[in-house]
Amino acid sequence: MDEGCDGTGLCIDTGDGEFMEISLHSRNSFERKKNPSQDSGFEDRGSKSKKKGLSVSDFLTSRRILFSLSVSQNFFVKFVSHYGFEESKEVNRLRKAKESEDDAEQGWKLFGRIPPKQAPDKDPQQITQEFQNKLRSVAQPKNSKKSDIEVMSTTALILENRPQNLPTKDPEEAEKHRQQYEAMVEAARKKELKELKMKKKQKQQQLKNEDKVVCAAKRWTDEILPNWETMKSQKKTRELWWHGIPTNVQGRVWQLAFGNDLNVTNELYEICCSRADDRIRMTIESSEIYGNSETSSEPPSSKESSVELIKLDVSRTFPQLCIFQKGGPYYDLLHSLLGAYACYRPDVGYVQGMSFIAAVLLLNMDVADAFVCFANLLNRPCQVAFFRVDEELMKVYFHTFEEFFDENMPGLYSHFKKHKVTPDLYITEWIFALFSKSLPLDIACRVWDVFCRDGEEFLFRTALGILKMYEDLLLHMDFCNLVQLLTKIPEDISGDTLFKHIDTIRMNIDKKRFNQVLAVNKES
Amino acid sequence: MTELLFKIIIIGDPTVGKTSFIQRYVNDSFRRDYKMTIGVDFALKVVKWTENQMIKLQLWDIAGQERFTSMTRVYYKDAHACVIMFDLTQRSTFQNAVNWKKDLDSKCSLTDGTPVPCLLLANKCDLSHREVEQSEIEKICREHDFIGWTEISVKEGIMIEEPMRFLMEEMMIKHTEMEGFSESMRQAASNPEAIHLKQQSTVLATQSGCGC
Numbered sequence: 001m002d003e004g005c006d007g008t009g010l011c012i013d014t015g016d017g018e019f020m021e022i023s024l025h026s027r028n029s030f031e032r033k034k035n036p037s038q039d040s041g042f043e044d045r046g047s048k049s050k051k052k053g054l055s056v057s058d059f060l061t062s063r064r065i066l067f068s069l070s071v072s073q074n075f076f077v078k079f080v081s082h083y084g085f086e087e088s089k090e091v092n093r094l095r096k097a098k099e100s101e102d103d104a105e106q107g108w109k110l111f112g113r114i115p116p117k118q119a120p121d122k123d124p125q126q127i128t129q130e131f132q133n134k135l136r137s138v139a140q141p142k143n144s145k146k147s148d149i150e151v152m153s154t155t156a157l158i159l160e161n162r163p164q165n166l167p168t169k170d171p172e173e174a175e176k177h178r179q180q181y182e183a184m185v186e187a188a189r190k191k192e193l194k195e196l197k198m199k200k201k202q203k204q205q206q207l208k209n210e211d212k213v214v215c216a217a218k219r220w221t222d223e224i225l226p227n228w229e230t231m232k233s234q235k236k237t238r239e240l241w242w243h244g245i246p247t248n249v250q251g252r253v254w255q256l257a258f259g260n261d262l263n264v265t266n267e268l269y270e271i272c273c274s275r276a277d278d279r280i281r282m283t284i285e286s287s288e289i290y291g292n293s294e295t296s297s298e299p300p301s302s303k304e305s306s307v308e309l310i311k312l313d314v315s316r317t318f319p320q321l322c323i324f325q326k327g328g329p330y331y332d333l334l335h336s337l338l339g340a341y342a343c344y345r346p347d348v349g350y351v352q353g354m355s356f357i358a359a360v361l362l363l364n365m366d367v368a369d370a371f372v373c374f375a376n377l378l379n380r381p382c383q384v385a386f387f388r389v390d391e392e393l394m395k396v397y398f399h400t401f402e403e404f405f406d407e408n409m410p411g412l413y414s415h416f417k418k419h420k421v422t423p424d425l426y427i428t429e430w431i432f433a434l435f436s437k438s439l440p441l442d443i444a445c446r447v448w449d450v451f452c453r454d455g456e457e458f459l460f461r462t463a464l465g466i467l468k469m470y471e472d473l474l475l476h477m478d479f480c481n482l483v484q485l486l487t488k489i490p491e492d493i494s495g496d497t498l499f500k501h502i503d504t505i506r507m508n509i510d511k512k513r514f515n516q517v518l519a520v521n522k523e524s
Numbered sequence: 525m526t527e528l529l530f531k532i533i534i535i536g537d538p539t540v541g542k543t544s545f546i547q548r549y550v551n552d553s554f555r556r557d558y559k560m561t562i563g564v565d566f567a568l569k570v571v572k573w574t575e576n577q578m579i580k581l582q583l584w585d586i587a588g589q590e591r592f593t594s595m596t597r598v599y600y601k602d603a604h605a606c607v608i609m610f611d612l613t614q615r616s617t618f619q620n621a622v623n624w625k626k627d628l629d630s631k632c633s634l635t636d637g638t639p640v641p642c643l644l645l646a647n648k649c650d651l652s653h654r655e656v657e658q659s660e661i662e663k664i665c666r667e668h669d670f671i672g673w674t675e676i677s678v679k680e681g682i683m684i685e686e687p688m689r690f691l692m693e694e695m696m697i698k699h700t701e702m703e704g705f706s707e708s709m710r711q712a713a714s715n716p717e718a719i720h721l722k723q724q725s726t727v728l729a730t731q732s733g734c735g736c
Contacts, residue, residue, distance in 0.1 A: 309589060312539045319557030352538070352589045353562045391594055424598060428563030437559060480582055483566045 217246035225249060228256050241453050242499075244446040251364035255373055257452030264375045266368040269340055276339030279307055306350035310338045317355040318441070324359055333367045334359055340371060341378075348378070351387045353432030360436050360445065382456040386431055393522075397431075398423040400518045401460045407509050408464055412471050419479045426486035427463050435462060438487075443495040457507055457514035465502030469493070527578045530695050533600060535624050536609035537617040538588035541647040544678045545609060546585050549688060554679055561587045564599050571692065579692060590620075593627060600632045604698070605691050606642040612675065613648050615655040618664075625668050636702060641694045643687055644673035650680045 162169070169177075219240060224231045231237050245253045314334050317324045324330045337358045342350045357377065361370035378387055385393035401423050406413040416422075429438055434451065436444040451458045466489065467474065474482060507514050534542045543558045543565065550567045565585040573579045586592075586599050608624045610617040621644060629639050644665055646656065658675075665673045671694055676683040 306589075306591070309538055313560055316539075316558065316560045319559060325557075349591075351591050352560050352587060355560075389591055389594055394595075422598070424595070425564060428595070432562045437562065480566065480568045480580075484568065487563075487565050 213246060216240060217248055220246055220249045242450060245449045254452055255369055258373050258376045260372055260376055262376055262379055264372045269368050269371040272340035272343040273336050275343045280339060307342055310335060310350050313352060313355045317359045330362055333362055337367055337371055341374060348387055356433040356436045380456060396521045400521050403509060403517060405464060408505050409471060412467060412474060415475055419482060421479060421482050425483050430463055431459060438489050440491060443498060446495055461505050461507055462502055464505045465498055468504060469498055469501040525576050525578060527580060529580045529582060530604040531582045531602060532605045533584045533586055533603045534607045535586050536588055537620050540609045540611040540617050541678045542609055543585055546583050548678045548681060548684050561585055563587055597631045600628060603632060603640055605695050606640050607645055608642055609645045609647055611648050612646050612654045612656050613651050618656045622664060622668055639669060641671045643691050644670040645687060646675045647678055649675035650677040
């Protein structure tokens with residue numbers, strides 16, 4: 001310790017076996033130095049000082065250390081040399097600071113923020129030192145092992161000797177000050193306890209959430225899945241369903257929920273797959289003969305070009321995951337699945353958006369099962385309308401969506417009308433890729449969960465939920481900002497927040513459900 | 525300071541680099557891993573044209589799959605200009621550029637009935653492999669009334685600003701012409717003998733709001 005103190009004299013043996021560490025963390029040491037008038041004022045005022053924040057500084061006589069700050073002189077010297085500051089200069093300055101402290105005698109100092117009006121103009125040197133102090137205060141927690149002391153570091157009190165030129169304190173006043181001091185210590189302890197409690201609570205909440213997930217997973221595997229047909233429409237199951245299906249059973253539940261009305265088999269997948277391979281080989285060969293398509297001014301037939309496009313799009317599917325790209329583990333699988341589907345349904349072929357749906361399925365089940373799911377999913381009325389680009393039918397969906405939009409958020413709806421923001425501008429992508437291109441993947445999967453519970457109505461409910469979530473923001477935007485926000489939803493959105501907003505969307509108009517309204521619109 | 529807003533649509537086959545081009549032009553950035561565009565994406569570029577003239581460009585990045593062309597009519601509506609892109613390394617995208625131009629002209633024109641000014645951009649000129657000759661581009665450009673063409677490289681940032689500046693000049697000329705046209709229309713409309721022109725002027729009046 002002596003070594004560390006050498007030359008600076010900042011560690012003071014207080015005579016009763018304890019060391020006093022004067023914290024260098026304090027801004028006050030230089031505050032005093034650069035503002036001697038204030039210091040002297042504070043000395044002169046003596047025991048009658050009432051100045052806020054300094055009043056505690058002049059009453060105690062004890063030489064005990066009340067709190068020691070965690071930054072020791074040792075560390076400071078290390079810090080200084082580490083950061084390449086001129087040590088001697090620094091030491092000099094510290095010595096000066098110490099001298100001025102000696103002049104001022106020792107007393108109480110309250111650490112904390114300095115009120116702005118007390119902060120005089122700073123010269124560059126002071127700013128440098130302040131910066132050093134700041135750096136040090138950032139580095140400090142790492143070097144402090146006693147976390148309980150660390151809590152105090154911002155509000156700690158240091159007891160220094162009562163200045164000798166001051167008269168002895170009146171015992172009554174001393175007692176009062178002792179009580180005040182104890183109250184402060186008590187308050188600090190309480191604060192610390194409170195923080196500890198908070199941390200504990202957070203941890204408990206986290207554990208609770210984890211428990212919930214484990215519990216839900218157990219219920220899905222043990223109760224719901226074995227009795228799927230009876231359980232799937234029960235209220236309890238549906239409630240659990242709303243909170244998202246645990247990832248370990250997600251694929252299984254999707255499979256069950258999407259069903260297999262088309263009776264697609266694994267063999268069928270194999271057949272389509274090999275046919276797709278042949279076709280791809282053919283297109284590659286034909287394109288190698290330069291000038292093959294030279295004579296035709298017509299675009300290549302859509303079937304062929306859609307097979308070509310698969311190749312291009314597979315790599316552009318979830319690029320951030322780096323698994324669907326060439327050389328990635330899912331590149332071939334995604335390619336086969338999409339190729340097989342184009343063979344299975346040549347009337348539909350490959351349409352952009354499909355690669356995202358297929359990719360999400362592949363992430364949750366093996367490729368043959370994914371194909372079965374994919375085929376059945378794309379056979380749903382809404383998906384048929386969109387992937388066949390049946391304009392009339394798409395318009396009916398858009399129109400129905402707008403009715404529910406108006407019903408749920410009339411203000412925002414008329415704002416959109418005013419700025420000519422029509423649903424086809426933003427909802428197209430949401431529906432085509434079932435939100436997997438627009439929302440973070442985990443949230444998109446949760447949308448899928450409820451989509452397989454509630455059907456296509458939920459896609460439009462989710463769309464309205466997104467609008468609801470950004471309602472206040474959207475109300476103040478013009479065309480450009482509106483469409484930019486809706487086609488690029490921020491990546492940091494929270495699933496729980498979104499689902500809270502989705503929950504507020506009512507899917508009834510005059511007691512008519514979405515499908516009923518849709519049916520009416522289809523006829524007219 | 526006056527402000528003008530123009531809507532520009534960017535069309536062309538998939539993976540010719542439409543999204544990349546817009547990102548390069550607006551943010552001067554380039555990535556290898558863009559997701560494909562489904563439907564339409566949007567971007568905004570603000571250009572200081574003269575000391576007291578700002579131009580806002582509303583860029584409509586339209587999905588390239590041929591399947592969607594039936595949906596594009598609503599995206600083309602009220603466009604002031606168009607950029608058609610193709611990929612120099614893929615001949616089919618060049619052949620389709622003509623189809624995109626035909627599609628555009630069949631679906632929309634400017635308020636005075638003239639075709640939407642359209643620029644032809646030949647992307648990926650940084651790659652050594654190429655399937656399209658300059659003479660061919662020149663020929664198509666003249667035959668199909670493009671206002672101009674150039675080779676560009678979005679990846680290397682070659683010729684990004686220049687063609688857009690050219691397009692803006694074209695739009696400004698059109699804009700001034702139309703202002704004058706609209707002015708003479710208004711005068712004609714106030715003349716009771718020129719009733720047949722009145723209809724046209726109403727069309728103009730609604731168009732001046734022009735969805736932008």
